[in-house]
Amino acid sequence: QQPVQSPQAVILREGEDAVINCSSSKALYSVHWYRQKHGEAPVFLMILLKGGEQKGHDKISASFNEKKQQSSLYLTASQLSYSGTYFCGMRDNAGGTSYGKLTFGQGTILTVHP
Amino acid sequence: KAGVTQTPRYLIKTRGQQVTLSCSPISGHRSVSWYQQTPGQGLQFLFEYFSETQRNKGNFPGRFSGRQFSNSRSEMNVSTLELGDSALYLCATREDPNYGYTFGSGTRLTVV
Numbered sequence: 001q002q003p004v005q006s007p008q009a010v011i012l013r014e015g016e017d018a019v020i021n022c023s024s025s026k027a028l029y030s031v032h033w034y035r036q037k038h039g040e041a042p043v044f045l046m047i048l049l050k051g052g053e054q055k056g057h058d059k060i061s062a063s064f065n066e067k068k069q070q071s072s073l074y075l076t077a078s079q080l081s082y083s084g085t086y087f088c089g090m091r092d093n094a095g096g097t098s099y100g101k102l103t104f105g106q107g108t109i110l111t112v113h114p
Numbered sequence: 115k116a117g118v119t120q121t122p123r124y125l126i127k128t129r130g131q132q133v134t135l136s137c138s139p140i141s142g143h144r145s146v147s148w149y150q151q152t153p154g155q156g157l158q159f160l161f162e163y164f165s166e167t168q169r170n171k172g173n174f175p176g177r178f179s180g181r182q183f184s185n186s187r188s189e190m191n192v193s194t195l196e197l198g199d200s201a202l203y204l205c206a207t208r209e210d211p212n213y214g215y216t217f218g219s220g221t222r223l224t225v226v
Contacts (some may be wrong), residue, residue: 002156032214041204042157044214087157089215101170102147102215104157 001025003090005105012078012112020073020108022088029100031064031071032089035082036107042087045073050093075110083112116140118218120205126224132193135221137205139186145169146188147215148180151202160203163188195225 003024010018022031030049034042048064048071059076071090075082085107092100119138127133139146148160159172163182180190186207192199202222206215 030212034214034217041217041219042206042215044216047212047214049212089157101159101162101172103159104149106156 002103003088003105005086005088005108007108008106009109010111012110014080014112014114015077016112018075018078018110020075020086020088020110022071022073022090022105024069024090024092026069026090027093028064028066028069028090029093030091031062032091032102033062033071033073034087034089034104035084036087037084078110078112080112080114083110085109118143118205118207118216120203120218120221122221123219124222124224126226127195128226129195129197131195132191133195133223134189134191135203135205135223137188137190137207137218139188139205139207140209140216143207143209143216144186145208145211146182146186147206147208148188148190149204149206150174151204151220152200157204160190192223197225199223200225 006021032047033045036042050066062073064071087107088105089102091102121136145164147162150158161180162170166182177193182188202220204220205218208215
């Protein structure tokens with residue numbers, strides 16, 4: 001089953017913040033976040049392993065609530081370069097290994113205007 | 115480091131034909147996954163290979179198959195092509211289970 005992402009689309013002005021949420025009905029081993037610009041391949045942003053850690057670099061960070069099977073991506077002080085489609089990928093906990101399927105949400109289109 | 119290489123970049127095929135797509139991972143990346151991307155369905159998981167073994171398979175018909183070679187290069191094959199198979203096929207590779215994926219630029223398949 002595909003993870004559910006919300007919102008489907010976000011429009012921001014430069015400098016504004018945004019949060020993208022992702023949830024799954026399955027027990028998770030890890031959560032991935034990727035950004036895809038039009039006509040390009042998805043680019044890896046970060047991975048969060050089970051344990052409830054929060055990661056981030058620069059003005060993009062993410063959290064992972066293992067018990068609720070949810071993750072959120074936080075974009076602060078958005079820049080024009082943040083525009084694109086954001087995908088969460090959730091790897092289920094098949095057999096307690098790291099080789100469960102990585103299934104992607106349907107994507108969130110983020111548009112940042114000057 | 116060279117990136118993930120997918121060939122060919124574009125393909126036009128006729129219904130009923132078959133097609134083979136290739137993916138060469140980054141050196142040291144032994145895990146290769148394949149995804150189908152369409153505007154309506156997003157990124158759909160096809161299969162994942164590690165050390166020449168299929169680890170996982172998505173919910174696609176048996177017309178979709180893949181394999182991985184000893185040098186980690188992977189191929190996927192689609193037989194008896196249908197119009198609905200038109201999509202961008204992305205290969206994604208990773209070095210370690212706890213690392214993220216590096217995606218190739220994809221193969222754009224059009225079935226007419």
